[in-house]
Amino acid sequence: MDWQAIWLSIRLALSTTALLLLVGVPLAYWLAFSTRRWRFLVEAVVALPLVLPPTVLGFYVLLAIGPRSPVGVLYARLTGGMLPFSFQGLLIASALYSLPFSVQPVANAFQAVDRKLVEASWCLGVSPFATFRKVIVPLARPGIATGAILSFAHTMGEFGVVLMVGGNIAGVTRTVSISIYDQVQALRYDAALETSLFLLGFSFVVLALTYALQRRIWAVWPMS
């Protein structure tokens, strides 16, 4: 079994989830509460990865972070490295690809928070940011958890974007799905079967544990 690829996928999925929490939660807040007229445009952009083929998304990301692009030039000046075919480049692409999976559940959860609770907090002299932290986030926790799980699971299983942006470098960009593809191409079916089975079991256990844990957490909450 290709443990190196498995470990790389887990690292990539965890990093992507963390990055998406950092970027996705503020974005979801803006989408949930903004009254701007052009909000629908941002909503459409966020949802794009749902409909675009991974190859198209991957191709654009490759162009955008390439060594001659502004992003690539800036990155090279700061770190001396290159984004394409690196873990960091893969992280950017994964985050973009999973953006709707993290933003939409969180934005829905924010919207579902009773507006009166937010206003009550404001009237008690609590700032908008503290209200967000003390009222909105705790009440939207199930939605935030869902967004994080979906980002993680989606990144664990991604293939096309990774191949376009990361290529197939062992220990750097060869994720578990690419490793399985390699094994099948090389007609090493028993190895492919082993890795696939592991991925299936791992994904199932992670999802089952998270949902079980969530239920426990909400069960501690008051029931009417």
Add this chain to the structure above:
Amino acid sequence: MADELICRCRKRLRSGFELDAALTIPLDRARVTVLFGPSGSGKTTLLRLLAGLDRPDEGVIVFRGAAWCDSARGVHLPPQQRRAGFLFQDYALFPHLTVAGNVAFACPRDRAAALLETFGLSDLAARYPRAISGGQQQRVALARALAAGSALLLLDEPLSALDAASRVRVRADLRRMLLASGIPAILVTHDRAEAIALGDWMAVLVEGRIRQTGPVQEVLRRPADVQVAESVGVENVLPAKIVLPEMPGRDPGLLTLQVGPQRLQCVDGGETGPLFACIHAEDIALSRDLARSSSIRNRIAGRVVSVAREGPLARVELDCGFPLVALITAQSAAEMELHPGDSVCAIVKATSIHTAASVT
């Protein structure tokens, strides 16, 4: 710095409804102001403007000399800087926090503990809002607002979320708590009994405009115009005292009231202390003689002061030692040949007299 709240605000809602309210509340006299009006008259909209939750199209709000809003100068303080504790109809307690957590939401724990004690909530401190009664939720909301150091309390129909049985009990409690807090309160209601039981001062809002302000009894007794009279709806609000029964145990469920020189009987609402007897003018029947042969408990001798026709009805003002207004059909008035100075007897069923406590 005048101790008053001045509000002159205009706001047009998307529905086309326009609020154009001009109001000055003397906070030294008006500890509890009742914002009274029928549904859709703009009460909640006005409350939200005061809290800073909505912005008026144009207007001025000055609280105790501080400009909360002045559209001409571009001043619009956010709710956080106004500190107007807003009590929503359903109290809006934070469902993920315990009673103690709610009260301590915007203040130190020790201050919250003292308030829990004051409001008799210590035993419920560890409970969640959904596990306590409506009356208790209201106390938590009030304690939470006071804990946060509110300068003004805004209550949106504070009793509407309660069932009828607990409403009367909670009403007296609420008035006591509002007075004890020492913080001026503005309270929205469309219920006469609530207005009488809770308020010192009253502002009547009809179709987005403040039509009358003044002491509650004054406004109820002398509505400035027909619309105010229609919206306040009760013509007779009489100061009364409870007469203790001479033979205890007689007439269970009935209460004898001393109103002016007269004694009236009404259904015992469980209230004590000084109160007001409220009688709708249309619940009063008139008779030439003291009709003793009926089930009706109250027969009040009086003298006709005036008779005025109002469409199919006649409004008869009586002097029974206190002013009393009766509304009878114009036909009856004609048949009885009522003229000013005539002696008549006003007949009121005990169930038609409603009491409202006046806690001071």
